[in-house]
Amino acid sequence: MTVTPVIKVAVPRPIYSTYEYSINPTQGTPCIGGRVAVPFGKSREEIGICIQAQIVSERTDLKSIIKIIDTEPVISPKMMSFAHWISQYYIYPLGEVLFSMLPSFLRKGKPLRMSDSNRWELKDPSFENKRAHSQTKLFHYIKENPRASTETLLQEGFLRETIKTLERKEIICQAATEADYLSQIVRPKPSLEQQLAIDTISCSLGTHQTFLLEGITGSGKTEVYLQTIERAIAKNSGQALILVPEINLTPQNLQRFKDRFGDCGILHSSLPPKQKLDEWIKCKNGVSRVVLGTRSSILTPFSNLRLIIVDEEHDTSYKQSEGLKYSARDLAVKRSKDLGIPLVLGSATPSLESIQNQKLGRYNLLSMRSRFGPANLPKIEVLDMRKENQIDGLSHSLIKAIRGCIKKRQQALLYINRRGFSPSLICKKCGYQFLCADCDTKLILHHSPKQLACHSCERTHPAPTECMKCSSNELIPLGVGTQRIELAIERLFSDTGVLRIDRDSSKSLKSLSTLLGAIEDDKPLVLVGTQMLAKGHHFPSVTLVGVINADAGMLSPDFKAPERTAQTLVQVAGRAGRGNAPGKVLIQSYQPNNPNLRLLVEKGYSNFAEQELVTRSQSKLPPFRRLAIIRSESSDPEAAQRFLELYRDKILSTIPLEKKSLEIFGPLKAPLGRIDNRYRFQLIVLADNAKDLRDSLWQWVPSTSQKNIKWTIDIDPQDAV
Ligand code: ADP
Numbered sequence: 001m002t003v004t005p006v007i008k009v010a011v012p013r014p015i016y017s018t019y020e021y022s023i024n025p026t027q028g029t030p031c032i033g034g035r036v037a038v039p040f041g042k043s044r045e046e047i048g049i050c051i052q053a054q055i056v057s058e059r060t061d062l063k064s065i066i067k068i069i070d071t072e073p074v075i076s077p078k079m080m081s082f083a084h085w086i087s088q089y090y091i092y093p094l095g096e097v098l099f100s101m102l103p104s105f106l107r108k109g110k111p112l113r114m115s116d117s118n119r120w121e122l123k124d125p126s127f128e129n130k131r132a133h134s135q136t137k138l139f140h141y142i143k144e145n146p147r148a149s150t151e152t153l154l155q156e157g158f159l160r161e162t163i164k165t166l167e168r169k170e171i172i173c174q175a176a177t178e179a180d181y182l183s184q185i186v187r188p189k190p191s192l193e194q195q196l197a198i199d200t201i202s203c204s205l206g207t208h209q210t211f212l213l214e215g216i217t218g219s220g221k222t223e224v225y226l227q228t229i230e231r232a233i234a235k236n237s238g239q240a241l242i243l244v245p246e247i248n249l250t251p252q253n254l255q256r257f258k259d260r261f262g263d264c265g266i267l268h269s270s271l272p273p274k275q276k277l278d279e280w281i282k283c284k285n286g287v288s289r290v291v292l293g294t295r296s297s298i299l300t301p302f303s304n305l306r307l308i309i310v311d312e313e314h315d316t317s318y319k320q321s322e323g324l325k326y327s328a329r330d331l332a333v334k335r336s337k338d339l340g341i342p343l344v345l346g347s348a349t350p351s352l353e354s355i356q357n358q359k360l361g362r363y364n365l366l367s368m369r370s371r372f373g374p375a376n377l378p379k380i381e382v383l384d385m386r387k388e389n390q391i392d393g394l395s396h397s398l399i400k401a402i403r404g405c406i407k408k409r410q411q412a413l414l415y416i417n418r419r420g421f422s423p424s425l426i427c428k429k430c431g432y433q434f435l436c437a438d439c440d441t442k443l444i445l446h447h448s449p450k451q452l453a454c455h456s457c458e459r460t461h462p463a464p465t466e467c468m469k470c471s472s473n474e475l476i477p478l479g480v481g482t483q484r485i486e487l488a489i490e491r492l493f494s495d496t497g498v499l500r501i502d503r504d505s506s507k508s509l510k511s512l513s514t515l516l517g518a519i520e521d522d523k524p525l526v527l528v529g530t531q532m533l534a535k536g537h538h539f540p541s542v543t544l545v546g547v548i549n550a551d552a553g554m555l556s557p558d559f560k561a562p563e564r565t566a567q568t569l570v571q572v573a574g575r576a577g578r579g580n581a582p583g584k585v586l587i588q589s590y591q592p593n594n595p596n597l598r599l600l601v602e603k604g605y606s607n608f609a610e611q612e613l614v615t616r617s618q619s620k621l622p623p624f625r626r627l628a629i630i631r632s633e634s635s636d637p638e639a640a641q642r643f644l645e646l647y648r649d650k651i652l653s654t655i656p657l658e659k660k661s662l663e664i665f666g667p668l669k670a671p672l673g674r675i676d677n678r679y680r681f682q683l684i685v686l687a688d689n690a691k692d693l694r695d696s697l698w699q700w701v702p703s704t705s706q707k708n709i710k711w712t713i714d715i716d717p718q719d720a721v
Pocket residue numbers: 188189190191194215216217218219220221222223224372373
């Protein structure tokens with residue numbers, strides 16, 4: 001009997017199993033965490049990751065691998081165990097998790113090469129090797145040109161192999177970026193609150209602790225990050241990772257990091273693939289010392305990570321909504337725990353989960369309650385829309401305030417969370433409302449270009465001139481969107497500039513930064529926009545913020561809606577009065593006595609959050625229980641529903657009686673029951689703790705490729721009804 005060496009491979013397919021392959025002795029030995037090409041199913045060649053090597057198997061029917069791609073792991077042992085944990089927690093196939101950790105070039109099988117922007121210096125200055133002529137030549141070149149980049153070396157005619165050989169022999173090594181910048185930093189003197197936060201976090205370097213840095217907008221959280229990072233990376237080539245919701249939306253923020261640390265590493269999804277690979281390698285090698293990244297950067301390997309910061313930790317963009325539905329903030333907690341390093345969660349409006357964790361003693365609270373310098377928090381006022389005259393959704397009082405603002409040559413910002421001209425078009429004669437034929441949604445009227453658009457399936461139709469039912473030509477747009485507000489402002493204030501910022505006006509990210517860059521601080525201007533405009537920007541001349549409609553969010557059936565609405569309102573309000581002149585915020589509401597709104601406006605976010613936690617606790621919702629949503633969709637509504645019924649029954653039949661901690665609702669029609677003619681259902685599972693939830697869901701993981709049905713599991717969902 002012959003015993004063949006066998007390895008276990010995870011492939012990036014929606015399947016919950018891993019596969020064994022045999023190795024032909026001539027192929028060499030693959031390393032754990034390295035890539036191999038394997039035959040898989042009908043596809044001739046698939047790239048997988050070796051997750052276990054040298055298994056002794058007596059099976060003779062195994063296919064053998066096609067080739068070994070890596071001689072060194074692309075997934076380190078630490079990242080491998082992180083991937084296993086993620087796969088278990090999010091009930092997601094291991095192969096897919098592993099591939100989420102790799103830049104696209106590596107996913108496609110391209111070689112793990114060195115980064116072209118790496119710089120090189122001598123490690124062993126005594127090198128002498130008369131026979132290896134090219135190595136000696138490279139050695140002398142680097143001796144005379146320390147910090148030469150790979151790119152330069154290649155241009156000088158040196159070969160990658162020669163560079164690699166000298167590195168392997170430890171004759172040269174990669175130089176850290178701007179090793180000498182730390183001594184040249186000019187840093188402002190921290191306030192007392194800032195100093196306390198910086199000292200407390202720095203003291204815990206080398207151990208794990210999570211800090212909840214709750215600081216009102218403009219209190220100087222970013223400065224705390226900057227000075228803490230400086231201490232974290234000072235020793236032993238330490239690295240720091242800062243997660244931000246979106247890099248492109250806040251070029252000002254990025255510039256502050258660059259001013260302080262020189263060349264920062266940058267990781268986000270719209271980087272060109274080659275640059276992404278480069279940045280990824282620099283993190284892995286320890287060359288990038290300070291790295292700014294969006295959600296997916298929490299899945300990047302580091303050689304000596306000493307600090308993680310999650311800015312605006314409450315932001316919903318940290319949760320991935322497709323595929324592996326992870327929360328980058330939650331993964332940051334896990335990763336920092338595993339690495340034994342401090343984690344800072346910063347926000348002016350912390351999530352209820354984080355507040356609850358802090359109350360339970362899992363997180364340490366650091367508060368910053370005053371704005372830096374002369375700026376004060378703006379005054380907030382609620383306008384009773386039942387009593388106001390209005391033009392295109394703008395109340396008389398708000399128009400008056402805008403006029404006053406322009407007169408003083410200041411700027412106003414109007415926030416409305418709806419793009420387009422009007423969210424519905426109705427026939428005045430018969431009441432017919434234009435709906436999408438393929439989705440359970442209204443069609444949104446757009447002005448430029450003039451059309452009806454479905455925001456669910458993205459289909460568009462030319463704007464109609466008459467009713468589909470009674471042919472009347474009296475069609476009225478009901479409600480307002482950003483375009484309608486923009487046009488109204490142009491009409492009312494014809495000699496003042498208006499700038500609309502939403503997904504339609506800034507299709508490309510470049511145009512968004514051009515739009516933002518064109519804002520001149522000393523010119524009166526009215527900014528109109530969605531969420532995009534509310535996040536993180538610093539507009540020093542904005543003194544007035546108008547919220548066009550605060551009601552929709554507070555009244556939504558989603559139990560998380562009040563929390564999210566409150567966070568957005570505080571963030572938008574925080575855009576007012578960041579410069580020298582004081583700010584003012586006007587909130588238009590048809591329900592000015594809504595208790596949530598009143599509490600927020602009169603007592604502030606912390607009091608609102610306290611009250612909201614009481615509500616959640618009474619209804620036993622997260623963070624007091626753990627939640628998962630299993631979703632299904634199909635062109636056949638019965639099939640979609642039946643699948644979830646089966647799922648429910650499987651879970652119920654496998655739960656031991658003592659596991660009373662589990663509660664299941666549904667299957668129910670999803671809030672948006674039909675998109676693009678696919679019917680959507682969901683099953684809601686609540687459990688007393690994460691383990692019970694996970695254990696019960698792992699009882700039955702059917703193949704993810706069901707005939708005609710797409711299904712997903714969402715753990716700790718963001719949109720939950
Ligand atoms: P946050 O991140 O909490 O919104 P920032 O860090 O952006 O606040 O600080 C708000 C403003 O105050 C910025 O313009 C920043 O440059 C300034 N600032 C913060 N800390 C200091 C300090 N210690 N000395 C001088 N200016 C500071």
